[in-house]
Amino acid sequence: MTTPEEKARERIDCQLNEAGWIVQNRDEINLAANDGIIIREFPLIGGEGFADYMIFVDGVPVGALEDKPDSDRVRSDEIQTQLAFLVDETKNKP
Secondary structure, eight states, rough: OHHHHHHHHHHHHHHHHHHHHHEGGGGGGOGGGGGGGEEEEEGGGGOEEEEEEEEEEETTTEEEOOOOTHHHHOOOHHHHHHHHHHHHHHTTTT
């Protein structure tokens, strides 16, 4: 049986694909597949969970999407810290 979260992810994945994004699983990352890549369940640094979706443009992380019920509060400070670190790390690569 499909869970509500799985149904939501299917809908979100479909909408992202229709908008021109390539959605990939975290174990199948290929940032060269498109200018806009979105990785499902992207692991956060230090093993502190996952971003539901991490957004990459031209191989650079630029944002995160969290799929949460309206009643849940997103820990945006944690996601922003992780994203800032990823952007810095990407800029420092040769």
